Ligand SMILES: O=P(O)(O)OC[C@H]1O[C@H](OP(=O)(O)OP(=O)(O)O)[C@H](O)[C@@H]1O
């Protein structure tokens with residue numbers, strides 16, 4: 001018998017789905033010979049798989065429905081609605097993947113790039129749903145490197161009233177995870193892989209390079 005209502009805490013959890021499809025697609029994504037077109041498609045597919053993981057803790061409840069044959073108890077997502085917030089640019093590549101599974105989600109945008117010298121984030125655009133305080137927020141960014149950008153984005157949505165925040169990323173460095181755990185221990189992280197670390201320029205190694213440039217064919 002399923003519970004009448006489910007709602008699990010996501011506090012501080014790092015989920016790395018152990019799945020052959022995730023491993024296979026991530027290997028293709030990292031490969032330097034992968035084309036822009038293929039890269040975009042893989043980001044979309046990986047995001048779909050990670051969204052399945054990231055939404056496992058959304059609350060659901062019992063509802064009575066009628067099939068063509070009889071009445072039955074079904075389950076329906078309850079409680080807060082979702083706001084998806086990509087961190088521009090690279091997070092935009094993940095947006096359609098989430099929206100194809102949660103088509104009714106509201107979308108907020110956080111424009112941010114990291115200064116190449118200081119590795120500090122520079123915010124250049126923010127547009128969030130007015131009722132973000134009442135929503136489960138899913139932040140999207142393929143790369144969690146130093147964690148400076150994600151930490152700033154979490155602060156931005158919290159300043160707007162958000163109290164439930166998750167991050168979906170594709171690759172993280174241990175340094176980035178530590179940073180989020182330290183500054184925002186309530187934020188759950190779902191990531192396809194945690195890599196070895198950062199190089200002297202703050203890039204994740206082995207990583208995949210610059211996610212935004214690979215998504216959009218810049219540089
Ligand atoms: O964890 P951090 O050290 O902050 O690094 C990660 C950030 O760097 C990349 O964005 P970038 O600055 O390249 O902007 P872009 O998406 O416009 O390319 C990436 O998409 C993250 O936002």
Ligand SMILES: O=c1cc[nH]c(=O)[nH]1
Nearest residue numbers: 145203204209210211
């Ligand atoms: O490895 C990295 C680090 C930051 N941003 C990226 O796109 N890649």
Ligand SMILES: [Mg+2]
Nearest residue numbers: 210211212213
């Ligand atoms: Mg970039």
